[in-house]
Amino acid sequence: MSLLRLEKATIRFGGLVAVNEVSFEIAPGELFGLIGPNGAGKTTCFNLITGMYRPTSGRILFKDKDIAGLPVAQIVRLGISRTFQNIRLFGSLTALDNVVVAAHLHRRANLVDALLGDPRSQADTERLRAEAMRYLSALDLQDVASARAADLPYGKQRRLEIARALATQPDLLLLDEPAAGMNPAEKEDLAGVVRRLRSEFGKTILLIEHDMRFVMGLCERIVVLDHGEMISEGPPDHVRNDPKVIEAYLGEAV
Amino acid sequence: MALRVRIASILAGLAGCWLLDALCRGLLRESEQRLVVLAGLYVTLAVSLNLINGIAGQFSIGHAAFYQIGAYTAGYLAFFYYGKLPLQGVPWLVAMLLLGMITAALAGLVVGLPSLRLRGDYLAIVTLGFGEIIRIVVQAIDLTAPTGEQVGGALGMNVEPRIRIIGLVWLFALTCIAVTRNLCKSSHGLALLSIREDEIASAAMGVQVPKMKVAAFMIGSAFAGGAGVLLAHSESFISPSMFPMDLSFIVLTMVVLGGSGSITGAVIAALTLFYVPEYLRGLKAPDGTALTATGASLLGWVAAVVAAVVVVRWLAYRYRGTARQRALGYLLTAVGVLVLGRLLGWGLSFLPALQQAEYEVQKLRMVIFAGSLIVIMLVRPEGVLGRHEFSWDRLARVLRRQRPKEATG
Numbered sequence: 133m134s135l136l137r138l139e140k141a142t143i144r145f146g147g148l149v150a151v152n153e154v155s156f157e158i159a160p161g162e163l164f165g166l167i168g169p170n171g172a173g174k175t176t177c178f179n180l181i182t183g184m185y186r187p188t189s190g191r192i193l194f195k196d197k198d199i200a201g202l203p204v205a206q207i208v209r210l211g212i213s214r215t216f217q218n219i220r221l222f223g224s225l226t227a228l229d230n231v232v233v234a235a236h237l238h239r240r241a242n243l244v245d246a247l248l249g250d251p252r253s254q255a256d257t258e259r260l261r262a263e264a265m266r267y268l269s270a271l272d273l274q275d276v277a278s279a280r281a282a283d284l285p286y287g288k289q290r291r292l293e294i295a296r297a298l299a300t301q302p303d304l305l306l307l308d309e310p311a312a313g314m315n316p317a318e319k320e321d322l323a324g325v326v327r328r329l330r331s332e333f334g335k336t337i338l339l340i341e342h343d344m345r346f347v348m349g350l351c352e353r354i355v356v357l358d359h360g361e362m363i364s365e366g367p368p369d370h371v372r373n374d375p376k377v378i379e380a381y382l383g384e385a386v
Numbered sequence: 387m388a389l390r391v392r393i394a395s396i397l398a399g400l401a402g403c404w405l406l407d408a409l410c411r412g413l414l415r416e417s418e419q420r421l422v423v424l425a426g427l428y429v430t431l432a433v434s435l436n437l438i439n440g441i442a443g444q445f446s447i448g449h450a451a452f453y454q455i456g457a458y459t460a461g462y463l464a465f466f467y468y469g470k471l472p473l474q475g476v477p478w479l480v481a482m483l484l485l486g487m488i489t490a491a492l493a494g495l496v497v498g499l500p501s502l503r504l505r506g507d508y509l510a511i512v513t514l515g516f517g518e519i520i521r522i523v524v525q526a527i528d529l530t531a532p533t534g535e536q537v538g539g540a541l542g543m544n545v546e547p548r549i550r551i552i553g554l555v556w557l558f559a560l561t562c563i564a565v566t567r568n569l570c571k572s573s574h575g576l577a578l579l580s581i582r583e584d585e586i587a588s589a590a591m592g593v594q595v596p597k598m599k600v601a602a603f604m605i606g607s608a609f610a611g612g613a614g615v616l617l618a619h620s621e622s623f624i625s626p627s628m629f630p631m632d633l634s635f636i637v638l639t640m641v642v643l644g645g646s647g648s649i650t651g652a653v654i655a656a657l658t659l660f661y662v663p664e665y666l667r668g669l670k671a672p673d674g675t676a677l678t679a680t681g682a683s684l685l686g687w688v689a690a691v692v693a694a695v696v697v698v699r700w701l702a703y704r705y706r707g708t709a710r711q712r713a714l715g716y717l718l719t720a721v722g723v724l725v726l727g728r729l730l731g732w733g734l735s736f737l738p739a740l741q742q743a744e745y746e747v748q749k750l751r752m753v754i755f756a757g758s759l760i761v762i763m764l765v766r767p768e769g770v771l772g773r774h775e776f777s778w779d780r781l782a783r784v785l786r787r788q789r790p791k792e793a794t795g
């Protein structure tokens with residue numbers, strides 16, 4: 133059984149077909165890569181899966197339920213969470229509070245309890261805080277818990293994005309260029325983190341990345357997009373040697 | 387433990403309001419008591435607008451409309467039903483308070499809905515328009531009393547019964563503060579703040595953005611409506627001219643000046659902005675005549691303040707020194723302003739044209755008021771308190787001369 137299945141997912145922006153009849157399947161527990169040159173439609177795929185865009189045609193099945201066009205917040209509840217390519221943290225909140233916002237999805241107290249300052253609501257918030265702290269620690273961010281997100285260095289902001297996405301407790305985690313702008317040592321670190329997300333947290337992971345070495349070394353299966361079309365799919369060794377992929381990257385070392 | 391703190395704070399709040407009530411009754415004249423009531427209502431308005439504007443980040447500038455809706459709910463209901471129901475005095479007021487809050491919350495729902503589609507300036511225009519519509523509609527509704535006399539409309543209407551209870555007004559303000567603060571301390575409050583920070587990311591983390599926005603609008607409006615009910619019964623008279631657009635702007639100024647998002651800031655700014663003009667109004671020379679100032683001394687003070695603003699901005703944004711040196715700089719600037727103001731005034735007094743011009747300070751009070759706002763926004767654009775809050779813990783730490791535990795990293 134597949135966790136996520138795209139069936140001829142298509143979206144048009146005016147004359148531009150940003151994603152054209154893309155179909156692939158991700159099994160539970162897989163570490164799946166999505167690559168392609170700039171403007172290929174990778175982020176747009178994420179936006180389709182997370183409900184930010186509604187597909188022009190095609191279906192997106194998550195746990196065998198068609199989720200195309202559901203509200204964003206609803207899709208998170210079903211178990212998909214993401215990070216953003218252009219970091220979108222809650223800048224003036226602390227790192228911890230950024231994660232608490234995501235953990236808020238699993239609150240027990242309701243709004244009225246919160247307004248009345250009910251002890252149940254207070255205990256609930258404390259519980260979410262403790263949980264958020266766990267996710268921060270998992271990404272080695274416990275030391276900056278009370279720093280403002282906007283004040284964090286770039287690499288930590290990227291990791292905080294992951295901690296925040298993790299706190300919604302998704303089954304499927306979408307990472308949009310998590311290693312962008314990192315140096316080789318940081319990338320190595322991050323690869324370890326991503327592997328642990330699967331082994332320790334049991335997440336299925338779909339990740340977009342430009343760094344070929346990073347993707348090839350990490351992912352078990354890869355889909356390649358170019359101009360919105362899916363041009364190749366398979367394990368890294370297959371994709372690496374696919375003439376279409378080599379052509380798309382026009383001589384770049386693949 | 388938490389429960390004990392809760393009960394203690396509620397009792398302290400009740401006792402504080404009762405004490406305030408007793409003191410004001412004992413010590414203040416009727417007209418001064420009225421000011422204490424109005425101050426409480428302004429605090430409620432500012433704190434409730436802060437919830438919508440500062441915390442949820444929805445730029446609403448028609449807050450007076452909800453205040454007016456509360457007041458007119460009380461007014462119309464009194465007109466039609468007061469004396470016909472077995473409810474009088476304070477129980478009637480409490481019933482009106484609840485009804486006024488509900489009506490205003492429903493209006494908040496109506497205004498909150500556009501906020502789901504509109505952002506920033508567009509939303510501001512919608513809320514502003516809504517405020518004006520309410521005022522004009524109310525102005526157009528004339529009622530005929532059983533005596534045949536016309537009431538309502540532009541003339542305004544009497545509201546029965548007249549009840550002015552300082553303690554109750556302030557209890558309501560405290561409730562508004564407590565509710566907002568409770569919210570801010572919960573994960574629900576963080577969810578609201580996340581909407582202010584980045585709506586798209588907020589939804590992507592599972593926050594039900596539409597529901598939370600509308601909730602913020604409804605809660606904020608409900609408290610403004612309650613304040614309107616208290617105003618109507620305290621003044622025992624309401625008219626559309628009591629809810630002009632300026633009122634919305636003054637409340638908005640209180641929120642921004644105190645520091646958008648800070649409850650403590652909203653309270654302090656509300657009290658200050660309310661009392662400063664009143665204080666200037668009452669300013670008299672020692673011999674009881676109107677206080678006057680010469681053109682020379684006024685110009686001297688203005689020049690000194692402008693110089694001080696430049697210096698303070700330099701200290702705050704450019705100066706690279708320790709916090710202690712900077713604090714010393716601020717102190718010197720404060721002293722410098724006093725000296726420079728006098729000195730310049732003295733110097734300018736040699737110009738006959740400036741020395742002979744005399745102005746009544748009272749008449750200049752709104753100019754002074756507006757000028758101070760400009761100065762504060764230049765010196766501290768994020769508002770007096772920024773996003774900080776008063777907390778007993780921090781106070782205790784300061785008193786014990788401990789430094790707060792800073793984040794490492």
Ligand SMILES: Nc1ncnc2c1ncn2[C@@H]1O[C@H](COP(=O)(O)OP(=O)(O)OP(=O)(O)O)[C@@H](O)[C@H]1O
Nearest residue numbers: 145148150168169170171172173174175176177217
């Ligand atoms: N909302 C939109 N309206 C119009 N065009 C869009 C929109 N979103 C994306 N596009 C277009 O769709 C194409 C694919 O964009 P997308 O962001 O998915 O690329 P990408 O593969 O993520 O590229 P990169 O590697 O640069 O992040 C681009 O040509 C982009 O301009």
Ligand SMILES: [Mg+2]
Nearest residue numbers: 174175176217
């Ligand atoms: Mg992209």
